[in-house]
Amino acid sequence: MNAQARAAYINARIIDPVAGTEVLGSILTVGDKIWAVGPDAFDKADSDGTLIVDCQGKCLCPGFVDMHVFLGESMDTTAQSAAAGGVTTIVIQPDMNPVLDQVSLVDYIERQARDAIVRVHPMAAATKGMDGREMTEIGLLQAAGALAFTDSRKSVHKAQVMRRLLTYATVHNALIVQHAEEPDLADGGVMNEGETSTRLGLPGVPAEAEVMMIERDLHLVAMTGAKYHVSIVTTAQSIDAVRRAKAKGLAVTCGTAPPYFALNELAIEDYRTFARLSPPLRTEADRLAVIDGLADGTIDVIVSSHDPHSEDEKRLPFSFAAPGVVGLETILPMIMEVANGGHVPLPRLINALTAAPAELLGLPVGRLDKGAPADLLIFDPNIAYRIHAEDFVSGAKNSPFDTRPAEGRVLKTIVAGQSVYAADGW
């Protein structure tokens, strides 16, 4: 690609996730960088050799940064699925076979990532083999490109191990990411504990299992001064705990995923295994608390928690089915449901998908500053349609949103100035 190639995205409703504003205007990119943003960013008189993309009044914002993706399919397929969902940076979870707990493995992912159509970075395991006992080589892994440290689907459940992890991480200014679930209390549970689990005769995970782990960790964060992130919060109690900790000035952040603000435990109704997640779908009150947490900024980040599973892993009795949903291609319609419903302003939601995760992970993407990478997303915020899992680029179809009426569709995804996905006519 010509390093000086110019592209102008004109007539756009530009959403700036840092300023929290929406303005009509243009974005001019030169090579793989953003050059200018705003009503006067592009001068028609100076358009020679510039590729002009007329956004027709649709939304334009930084491409999404998704910090919670499981590589359940090939890197290529995952990257294409991401591009189709408007995601320009994905962060791979270390929960692979083998577990990403060594420099050579992180390096392998980094090399594979070079050929992917979106940016791909790994997180590394927090403990060796993710067995919760010995910490990994945090410094060396970070130098190799690991953006953060997590045991992924497992909680670091030993208090002493977590304390040492947090303490050691401060030397490298590394981010520790926790799957917050007290494993003993959650043991055997396959859905939220409550009236619905009682009716279905399924063992439950109490909401307390999540907040207990978070509150324990918050004490350790206060002791150590480390950077701590809860990968997914799902309950009103957890969100309150994080809100209080932030008010006290602790370096704590948290994320959530669309199923937790779009669905509640009733989605399981007839033992629908596509609604089996970990952490599990919670009550309606919890769902509303998640939306409140997004609105007031207690929840910093939205992730897809993209976790592809074959039909064989889902076409089983509920207790035996694998937890997890595919999510890269349904992030946008799910946030538009919240935005169009008037619950959370769109720029705030876009921030949780761009600038906030990028800042947390130390990435230069996710913002519209001059000189920032030209990773952009054009989307229609209002177009109405029905989600069909069979249309996904991802080979896995385990979406709890299949056949759901939706608004909002990705029109074009741009990574480093290059189009990596375009809807029909774009």
Add this chain to the structure above:
Amino acid sequence: MTKPEITALLDLGDDYLQRYQDGTPIKKVLKDRTQINLFFEDSTRTRTSFELAGKRLGADVINMIVSSSSIKKGETLIDTAMTLNAMRPSALVVRHSASGAAALLAQKVTCSVLNAGDGSHEHPTQALLDALTIRRRKGQIEGQIVAICGDILHSRVARSNIHLLNTMGARVRVIAPPTLMPPFAENLGVSVHHDMREGIADADVVMMLRLQTERMQGAFVPSTSEYFHYYGLDAKKLAHAKDDALIMHPGPMNRGVEIDTVVADDIDRSAIQDQVETGVAIRMACLDALCNGPLP
């Protein structure tokens, strides 16, 4: 199920029970039909009951205990059912340790599926046979105070009975130590009790549930003897119920753990043997209704 549907099944079951008690010939309505008992969890009494029910109606009955064969080879639940379905049985009677398993199978096969117990979810024929037992001994179900006592948390029998008895207008109470009571049990339309005397006060029916021994060694209750002391049915606790209270148990009983032998064998009050006999009749009714078209 709705009240008229339940009533129709109870009537049909009652008719079958009367016929074989009287020795009246029973029409072989399942002649040349195949019934497969697909048990992923063995249960001698339920399987035998279904087998007898099918045979009395003239069906060819095949028993498959799967826990020891193909599942261990990695064949999935669905594959096993699809294979059997391809052999064109009229009915699959399914028992499985996972809640929702029978419903999952029913979506994938073309023959009729009868749930013979799925995890901690439901055991519908047990609830139907219990209801028929109550109706025969008490004349009606509506208005009866039924106290269900024991491991409510893990019990599919309790859940099915709660649904059915509530639908039929009985007043249901559940009694268990808090560790064996499911969360939000009161939302199922029952009154919740942890004191057995209070729970069975003036009850017309006392239904005891089996408690798995492995759950009594400190995991859910401290010991067998402490459990029996507070929640075992003996003559003293039974004195709080109505004088003519019916004693029921889905079996197999742990004598001296949840029920005292003297009480269990009290021929005037114990309906435990009736339940077994009624079970065959009600399963005949269910197989007949499922294989031979909808209920009236």
